[in-house]
Amino acid sequence: xxxxxxxxxxxxxxxxxxxxxxxxxxxxxxxxxxxxxxxxxxxxxxxxxxxxxxxxxxxxxxxxxxxxxxxxxxxxxxxxxxxxxxxxxxxxxxxxxxxxxxxxxxxxxxxxxxxxxxxxxxxxxxxxxxxxxxxxxxxxxxxxxxxxxxxxxxxxxxxxxxxxxxxxxxxxxxxxxxxxxxxxxxxxxxxxxxxxxxxxxxxxxxxxxxxxxxxxxxxxxxxxxxxxxxxxxxxxxxxxxxxxxxxxxxxxxxxxxxxxxxxxxxxxxxxxxxxxxxxxxxxxxxxxxxxxxxxxxxxxxxxxxxxxxxxxxxxxxxxxxxxxxxxxxxxxxxxxxxxxxxxxxx
Numbered sequence: 001x002x003x004x005x006x007x008x009x010x011x012x013x014x015x016x017x018x019x020x021x022x023x024x025x026x027x028x029x030x031x032x033x034x035x036x037x038x039x040x041x042x043x044x045x046x047x048x049x050x051x052x053x054x055x056x057x058x059x060x061x062x063x064x065x066x067x068x069x070x071x072x073x074x075x076x077x078x079x080x081x082x083x084x085x086x087x088x089x090x091x092x093x094x095x096x097x098x099x100x101x102x103x104x105x106x107x108x109x110x111x112x113x114x115x116x117x118x119x120x121x122x123x124x125x126x127x128x129x130x131x132x133x134x135x136x137x138x139x140x141x142x143x144x145x146x147x148x149x150x151x152x153x154x155x156x157x158x159x160x161x162x163x164x165x166x167x168x169x170x171x172x173x174x175x176x177x178x179x180x181x182x183x184x185x186x187x188x189x190x191x192x193x194x195x196x197x198x199x200x201x202x203x204x205x206x207x208x209x210x211x212x213x214x215x216x217x218x219x220x221x222x223x224x225x226x227x228x229x230x231x232x233x234x235x236x237x238x239x240x241x242x243x244x245x246x247x248x249x250x251x252x253x254x255x256x257x258x259x260x261x262x263x264x265x266x267x268x269x270x271x272x273x274x275x276x277x278x279x280x281x282x283x284x285x286x287x288x289x290x291x292x293x294x295x296x297x298x299x300x301x302x303x304x305x306x307x308x309x310x311x312x313x314x315x316x317x318x319x320x321x322x323x324x325x326x327x328x329x330x331x332x333x334x335x336x337x338x339x340x341x342x343x344x345x346x
Contacts (some may be wrong), residue, residue, distance in 0.1 A: 007200075007338070012023065014253045014267075015279045016040060016143075017041055017042055017043040018042045018043070018079055018080045018081055018311060018314050019042075019043055019045045019079050019081075019218075020036060020039075020042055020043065020044050020045065020074040020079065020080065020081050020082065020083060020311075021044075021045065021046040021047070021048065021049045021072060021076065021079045021081075021082045021083070021103075021152075021175050022036070022044060022046070022047045022048070022058075022082070022083045022085065022099075023047075023049075023070045023074075023083065023084045023085065023086060023204075024049060024083075024084060024085035024086040024108075025049040025051070025055070025057060025058050025085070026049070026051075026085065026185070027053065027147065028085050028303075029054070029083070029115060030057060030081050030187055031053075031300055031303050031335065032085055032106075032307060033047065033057075033058060033061055033063070034296075034300065035296065035304040035307050036083075036301060036307070037061075037062075037268060038296055038304060039304075039307065039308055039311055040308065040311065041311060041315050041317075042311040042315075044063060044076070045063075045065060045066070046063065046065040046067065046068035046073050046076065046079060047059040047063045047065070047066050047071070047073075047280075048066070048067040048068070048069065048073040049066075049068070050068055051072045052058035053308070055068070059194055060123065062119055070094060070346075071097065074097055074098050074101040074103060074237045075101060078337060079127075080103065080104065080305070081103055081104040081105070081106065081131075081310070081311075081314050081316065082098050082103045082104075083104055083105070083106045083307070084098065084105060084106065084107045084108060084193060085108050086108070087185070087187045087193060087299065088110065088112070088113050088129035088193065088194050088195050088200075089113060089187065089192075089194070089195075090115070091107065091110075091112050091113070091121070092112050092117040092121055095107055095112075095124075095125070095132070096120060096121060096124040098123045098130075099121075099125045099127075099128040099130050099132070100124065100128055100261060102128065102130060103130060104130050104131040104132070104310075104313075104314045105125070105130060105131065105132045106133050106135060106307060106310040106343070107121075107132060107133070107134055107135065107137050107327075108134075108329075109134050109135055109136055109205065109208075109331070110134075110195070110200060110201075110202055110204045110327065110329065110331060110334075111134055111324060111327030111328055111330070111331055112250055112331065113194065113195025113196075113329050114162075114195055114324075114331065115192075115332055115335050118324075118327065118328040118331045119328065120184070121324060121328075122324045122325060122327075122328050127322050131313055131314060131322040132320060132323060132324035133214040133309070133313060133321070133322060133323065134309045134323070134324065135303070135306050135307075136208050136209070136306070136322050137207075137208050137302035137303045137305075137306045138205050138208075138261070138302065138309075139208070139209060139212060139302075139322070140301075140302040140303075140309070141276070141302050143274045144209070144274070146301055147213065147263065147265070147272070147274070148212065148213060150272075151213055151265075151343045153212075153272060154269075155267075155269070156265050156268075156269055156270045156271070156272065157267040157269030157270065158266030158267060158268045159214075159245065159247050159265045159266065159267040160247070160266055160267065160268070161246055161247060161248070161265075161266040162164075162207040162210060162213070162214070162245075162247075162248040162249070162263070162264065162265050162266075163244045163248065163249045163250075163261050163262075163263070163264040164210055164248065164249070164250050164251070164262070164264075165250075165251040165252075165260055165261065165262045165275070165343035166202040166203075166205060166206055166251070166252045166253075166261050167202075167235075167251065167252065167253040167255070167256050167258075167259070167260045168202075168253070168258075168259045168260075169252065169254060169256060169257050169259075170198060170201065170234070170253075170254025171184050171185075171188035171189075171254065172184070172254055174227075179216075186287075187202075188218075189230065190314045191231045191232040194232065194244060195329045195336075196232060196233070196338065197224075197230075197232030197233040197234060197236075197238055197254070197336065198232075198233055198234050198235055198252045198253055198254045199222060199224065199233055199236040199238070199252060199337060199338070200334060201252075201254075202240060202252035203236060203250055203252045203254075203334060204330050204331070204334055204335070206238075206252065207238075207240075207250065207329075207330050207333050207334060207337075208263075208322065208330045209263070209327065210240065210242075210248050210250070211330070211333075212245060212328070213270075214242040214244075214245030214248070215243060215244055215245060216242065216244070217240050217241070217242060217243070218241045218242060218243045218335050219239075219240070219241040220238060220239065220240045220241075220333060220336050220337045220340060221238070221337065221340040221341065221342075222236050222237065222238040222239070222278070222311070222337040222338070222340060222341045222342075223237045223238075223341065223342050224236050224341050224342070224343055224344060224345050225253075225342075225344045226306075226343065226344075227255050230257075234253065234255055235252060235253030235255055236250075236251075236252050236253070236255045236341075237249065237250065237252075238250040238253050238337050242293065252298055254282030259276075260275060260276075261275055261276045262274065262275025262276070263275065267286065270336070273284060284339060299335035309321075319330070
């Protein structure tokens with residue numbers, strides 16, 4: 001695209017706002033709803049959810065058009081794009097219908113419950129000619145994004161070992177928007193509806209992140225833990241070997257009230273360890289103040305940046321990244337991890 005065309009598009013987009021619909025106003029959906037108020041060149045115009053309480057929250061946040069049936073939202077010709085924040089088992093149905101309705105799509109990870117559903121979504125999106133971006137907010141954390149540049153410029157030398165960790169309470173101790181415990185939806189405890197446990201929910205983030213850093217995965221195997229004796233793993237450790245990169249370890253778990261999201265590299269020149277842990281009392285209080293002032297809390301910023309990236313792709317006709325194809329590749333690698341797994345614990 002020529003520079004003149006890019007400038008023309010940016011000028012035109014500055015005069016209009018993309019109309020966005022939100023499908024699903026649960027825990028993550030509400031983060032997106034709040035972030036929509038800060039988007040450039042976009043406007044949240046409608047929300048769909050089966051929950052009366054969720055729709056009440058949307059109304060309280062200034063959304064005038066609320067619907068119980070998301071098909072009504074998808075069939076609205078005034079809406080350009082949709083944010084889909086639904087349980088895993090509804091991703092395939094909603095995403096394919098959205099694509100067939102001509103809507104660009106911002107879809108919560110994972111792409112789908114399994115590779116078969118993921119392929120169907122990607123196929124329908126391609127056939128319909130719409131854009132699809134998968135929400136991987138970790139890539140939009142500033143310190144993590146800087147690592148990508150430092151790897152490419154050789155700051156660490158040859159990285160031999162990498163370790164990615166994501167441990168929390170998962171669905172067992174959910175929190176509402178102001179920090180109080182929130183009810184846990186029953187679908188979280190049905191593996192047929194989720195597609196997997198902690199490895200799918202958290203590990204998909206780390207697989208995507210490490211692939212972003214190091215490229216193609218040559219081998220992967222995993223060890224699955226069942227502390228709570230449920231039908232799905234509540235913690236897991238994966239070992240990955242990259243075709244042209246380090247040996248990496250992924251540690252994920254739903255067993256701790258504490259929270260840890262970190263990355264470590266060990267290179268021939270330098271080592272690095274960065275991460276985010278549970279917010280302290282002062283950090284939580286600072287976020288409460290920011291929210292009351294109408295600002296973006298620190299924990300919401302990566303989600304906001306991911307969503308703004310989607311809006312820019314829609315408005316400026318930029319190729320989506322992370323795309324549906326990327327999400328499908330992550331699912332394929334995750335599927336290999338499950339196939340190459342050993343069960344640990346009772």
